[in-house]
Every structure is written in C-alpha cells, then in structure tokens.
Amino acid sequence: MNPGKVSGWDDVFGQEAAVGHLRSMLLRGDVPHALLFTGPRGVGKFTTALVMSAALLCPSGDADGCPSCRRVAARMHPDLHLLEPEGMNIRVERVRELESALSRKSVEGRGHVVVVDEAQSMTAEAANAFLKTLEEPLPDTHLILVSESRDSLPPTVVSRCREVRFTSIGWRELEEYLVRREGLPREEARSLGRRAGGMFGRAVTWARHPEAAVYWKRGVECAASLRRLTLREALERMESCRRALHELRLEEEDEGLEAYLAALDRKSAERLRKRREEEASRRDKRARRLAARDFLDGMASFYRDIMLLIVVGDEGGEAVESMLLNPEWRKELEREAGHLDARRVYRCLERLREAGKALEANVDEELVLSHLVTEIRSLYCG
Ligand SMILES: [Zn+2]
Numbered sequence: 001m002n003p004g005k006v007s008g009w010d011d012v013f014g015q016e017a018a019v020g021h022l023r024s025m026l027l028r029g030d031v032p033h034a035l036l037f038t039g040p041r042g043v044g045k046f047t048t049a050l051v052m053s054a055a056l057l058c059p060s061g062d063a064d065g066c067p068s069c070r071r072v073a074a075r076m077h078p079d080l081h082l083l084e085p086e087g088m089n090i091r092v093e094r095v096r097e098l099e100s101a102l103s104r105k106s107v108e109g110r111g112h113v114v115v116v117d118e119a120q121s122m123t124a125e126a127a128n129a130f131l132k133t134l135e136e137p138l139p140d141t142h143l144i145l146v147s148e149s150r151d152s153l154p155p156t157v158v159s160r161c162r163e164v165r166f167t168s169i170g171w172r173e174l175e176e177y178l179v180r181r182e183g184l185p186r187e188e189a190r191s192l193g194r195r196a197g198g199m200f201g202r203a204v205t206w207a208r209h210p211e212a213a214v215y216w217k218r219g220v221e222c223a224a225s226l227r228r229l230t231l232r233e234a235l236e237r238m239e240s241c242r243r244a245l246h247e248l249r250l251e252e253e254d255e256g257l258e259a260y261l262a263a264l265d266r267k268s269a270e271r272l273r274k275r276r277e278e279e280a281s282r283r284d285k286r287a288r289r290l291a292a293r294d295f296l297d298g299m300a301s302f303y304r305d306i307m308l309l310i311v312v313g314d315e316g317g318e319a320v321e322s323m324l325l326n327p328e329w330r331k332e333l334e335r336e337a338g339h340l341d342a343r344r345v346y347r348c349l350e351r352l353r354e355a356g357k358a359l360e361a362n363v364d365e366e367l368v369l370s371h372l373v374t375e376i377r378s379l380y381c382g
Contacts, residue, residue, distance in 0.1 A: 012047055021164055124154075131157060143161075352372070
C-alpha cells in the first residue's frame, strides 16, 4: 500500500549486492545514464530507485536526509519525474510530457532523474517514444527503469540500460528484519511474513500500520462465510467491500510543500503543483488496485489453508497448525473443508487468480467481484 517515507539506504533491506553496486557507482561518479532494476515483486526495487534518485539530486552526492533528499522521499522534488502506469499502461502522452519536462533546465540545478515504475507496462508506442530519450541522452539526466524482469521489456530498451538485479528475500531474512528492525515478537513476525506472501514492502507496511491489512482480513472473512450466505447477502457483502475500495483515498503528506512552492518561481511552482495533483490521483487508483489484490489474496489464503487440511489432514498434527496462514480460523477452515475436495479448492484458487488478472486489466470491480462470488459458491457441494 502506501510505501511510506523513504529517506536513505537504511530503508533498503536484504539487497546488499544491488546497493553496493549502486553506491560504488555514486562514489566513482560513474552512474550510467540509464539503469534497469529487475527482480521479484515487493523486494524493494522502487524504494531503492527513490533512494538512488535522492542521491543523484542531493548536493552532497549521496542520500543523506537533507531537505532535498526529503523532497525526493515525499515525491515533491521538481526535478524528480515519476512515470507509473495509469490503470494498465504507461501511455505515450505521458512520455511526451516527460520529454518536454526534460528539455527544460532543472529547477535545482542538479539535473533530472526519471523513475519509470513497472516499465513493462509502457505501450509499444510509449516504449518507442521513450527509446528516443534513451538513445539521445541529455546531459545530467538519469533514467531508472523498474521492472520484474528484463524479458518483459523490448530488447532495444534493455540493451541501452545497465541492469541491476534484485534478489528475492527469503522468509528467514524477512522474519529477522521484522524482529530486529520493526520490533515484532518472533511468532508474530513469522506469521506476518507468511501472510504477506514474503513480499517485503507489504510485510513492512502491515507491521507499521496493522490497519492496512484490513482488506486482506476482509478477504479471509468473505471466504469463511461465503457458502452460508444467500446469494443476495453474498453479493451485498461484496458490494460493500467494493464501495470501501472505491472510497479508499491515500492521505497526502504535504508537510512543507506550500513553503517550498512559495520559494520557487511561479512557472516551476505551477508545474510541480499540477504534477502533484495528477500523481495523487494516479496513486489513489493504484492504492485501490493494491487493496483489491489484498482482498483476493486474503480469500486465497483461506482456500490454501483448506487445501493444506485436505491434503495433509489429521496426520500432519502440529506441523499443519504451524503452516496455516489463518490458524485462528481453524474451526471455520475445518467446517468449510467438509464441503470441498482438493479439485474444487484448486478451482477456487484458479477463479481468484483470474479475478486478480481481470482487476489488473481494469475490468469493472463490481462485475469482477459479483462474478467471483457466484462462481466460487457454485463450487461448493451440498
Ligand atoms: Zn541530501
């Protein structure tokens, strides 16, 4: 969800190789014009991109938490340009806007930094336009592309970037981090890490803001009660969840923004203000998408637990208990397992995956969720 404030290299965890590589580039004053961060989802690529941007734009030459670095962290630095998907894609219009922003002199005089998040979501047209920026590097402009894998990007784009690989973070490491850095008790750290699906960013957000896991919990509740509701009740419940998703707004942290804008020249201030507004609306959309994903993952965790009970059964004894994602729902899990078999549970999980894909593809939430309820309910026997 809201990735929270990022202020320095300490915010990146478990990526020693990537961080070491980047810091030595900074130290040598030899940062390639275009970097490509690749690696699994949720391991800190975007966070690192922000820290690297702070370092590139900082008067000291490294991320040191000064006012300039803090503006990068709050995404209100006039020379930091974020490209992120709107809905499914990064469209060509956004790349054109970027080009014209880069053609102007940087406001703070240390050049421009562009971060392209989910770079694979550029449309073919956008990627083509972007190629021009890549091929004809402007002085003092750095590009950081973020993507899960290089294979999902056009080879022409990849070949012009220096790749920096991020590795997946193991359960153990994540657990250690939650214990040592976030101060969670060992057991809680273990179960939280598992629930977050090993996704570092999600686990940290949930550790710091337990209320952020609300959509995930709703998903679990929904899966636990779906069979026993009438179709109408089930649809009503989905509708209330959909409404909550729709009303979800991120809180903006605007501390110091007005004062900073007042100190800028009028044109730069106007541009920054407009960009902030557009970014805020895109981030709202994105937060809704992430919340919907949490909801579906919460449901899926319930069915995964049922699968575990069906496959391992009573023979698993205490081992099963420690493997359940929702041990506190044991009674409900056993009850629902009595109405399903492995094949049906597998189909439930499949339906959930499809629903997730439909939401990512911007299919109407109401349609997706009500379809999902009807489908999953039809999989129960008796
Ligand atoms: Zn700084």
